[in-house]
Amino acid sequence: MQNLIRFIIRFSFQIIFVILEVFALALLFRNNPLPNARLYQATQGMNSFFYNQTSQLTKFFNLTTENAALVTENARLRHELARMAPLEDRESFKTLANPAYSYDFIPARVINNTVNKQNNYITLDVGTLQGVRPDMGVVGPQGIVGMVRSVSPNFSTVIPVLNSKFRGSVKLAVQGYFGTLSWPGHSYREAIVSEIPSHVIVYEGDTLITSGLTSIFPEGEIAGFVTKVDRTPAGSFFELKVRLSQDFKKLTRVYVIRNFSKTEMLRLEEQTYD
Amino acid sequence: MIDWLNRYIFRFLLVIFFQVLVLNNVQFSGYINPYFYIWYILVLPFDTPGWILLGSAFLLGLGIDVFPQGLAGNGSSLGTHAASTVLIAYLRPTVLRWINPRDEYEQGTYPDSKNYGIIWFVTYALIMIGIHHFVLFFLEDLSLRDILRTLMRVILSGVFSLLLILMWEGIRFRVSR
Structure with a gap:
């Protein structure tokens, strides 16, 4: 047990890296679209707001x-x-x-x-x-x-x-x-x-x-x-x-x-x- | 405290907004997509704890992933920026050891162009940008079919990212002097 804890502390940087990297790649190669859909829903309101503001602004430059x-x-x-x-x-x-x-x-x-x-x-x-x-x-x-x-x-x-x-x-x-x-x-x-x-x-x-x-x-x-x-x-x-x-x-x-x-x-x- | 906030929080928000609101709307051609945001990872203090380094890299990449196309749930490449940014954060200590200018980095300095000179910084940025863009564009394309075109994108975008980062370093130290 003590060895395990020492191992985790010693290699914490590598372990965190592997966890985060696997998570990022899992997002990319996911088979299940559900978590993505959730994230999408959660962020879409904010995104839409930004895009609306940006396009309100740029709209005028494109009028001609x-x-x-x-x-x-x-x-x-x-x-x-x-x-x-x-x-x-x-x-x-x-x-x-x-x-x-x-x-x-x-x-x-x-x-x-x-x-x-x-x-x-x-x-x-x-x-x-x-x-x-x-x-x-x-x-x-x-x-x-x-x-x-x-x-x-x-x-x-x-x-x-x-x-x-x-x-x-x-x-x-x-x-x-x-x-x-x-x-x-x-x-x-x-x-x-x-x-x-x-x-x-x-x-x-x-x-x-x-x-x-x-x-x-x-x-x-x-x-x-x-x-x-x-x-x-x-x-x-x-x-x-x-x-x-x-x-x-x-x-x-x-x-x-x-x-x-x-x-x-x-x-x-x-x-x-x- | 203010310095801490500046280095970890304000810059984080700054690079995300700059990337999403400005750079992602700049489309030079089909090949060029500068990614300035990794500057944040480049200039974090030497003694940044490992978990902050990796964690902030992950959140930064995810932030860029979620915003630009705004289509995370849509089969777009969610996770590409997160994966490539976490990778360069992980490799950062190793890269810093490789290009160590003298024996040790001095206490109380930061890995930027002011402390270690422009040549050192260009080398450092070039290695990091190279790794980041290479992984990013390959993950985005997810095939070795058009390997030459992907390499072309890596090189062209990399040059523009480097120029942006150097310009920003120039502005930053010109102003603060």
Whole structure:
């Protein structure tokens, strides 16, 4: 017993080190997300406060660029509206505008955002009280942003395209072939689209839009533009390097997409797979 | 007492706020992320008890971990800063022994640029920053897939962290003189 105590005193520095280091690594490699969630909840109030204050302050410096982006977006929407107007009376359009199959856009402000990590995250100032739920899509004025991960009453966190865990279903706007959008982690402007069948002819500058297959994004949200076609010699698929249309460093205003038909759709699909 | 409070408490809060509110918002490029906060560990007094050294390093790392992305519960890398900071705190006495300028460190001095000179301090800071950043970026990436890119991040960020720490040491002693 005495020896043990002497041992502990003699090596207390090493013992404390091992305990703390193991604890830190356990946090990192944990299998059980619960302690983390607790810690997260405990600190989130404070974090949100800080981020809100910071973004209140920085908001003003971004007003000019933000305005410009909103004007551009407005112009695009007006243009689309004008194109739609003559269709409105037709019967086929009324079927298209079936309210059961429609999307709602919840406006949100970005209050925290990183672009230089391997796994970036975005925090938004909307939560369950505004109708945000996990797995909803998020788009910015210039293109797709990501999908909602966790939600609290007033805030939500988003896994953006700039996260190694992000996967999105996109397609070539002209050719119509589907692929998977992911981020290799080099630059915040570049992503890759894989699984494009190798017989498809793709040109640099071709547009990629969301496929509408996953019920997270409606079809046709712009994702990016092809910058390089990477044809690996063997294999039936190839990869595209893509310039993301959304500049994540300029992100201030986004929209969370609520899909009204999602629950019904998922339930039907579950039935089918069972 | 005031000095004690300053060295252990005020500086602790100062480096966390500076790191979280300023440096984490500075994004030079995808590679560069300066981490100034380890300056706190560098300049703790020589006779800091082991448990304070390790304990404050752990809390400091955890503080940085919890704040920056604000997404601890979200599969982000909670624990990376804590692990790397505790490691350099543990290695600090060893590193100090390696680069011992004379036979012993003098009583009543601190391991900073004023007491032992700029060259000694740069060596000391470089070793500590190197270990810290290396462990940090590898834990963050958690793969050896892009080892060159991770090394690049270690070197570039390390240079910026060192510059910040040296600038701060400069300001500190210019003002106090």
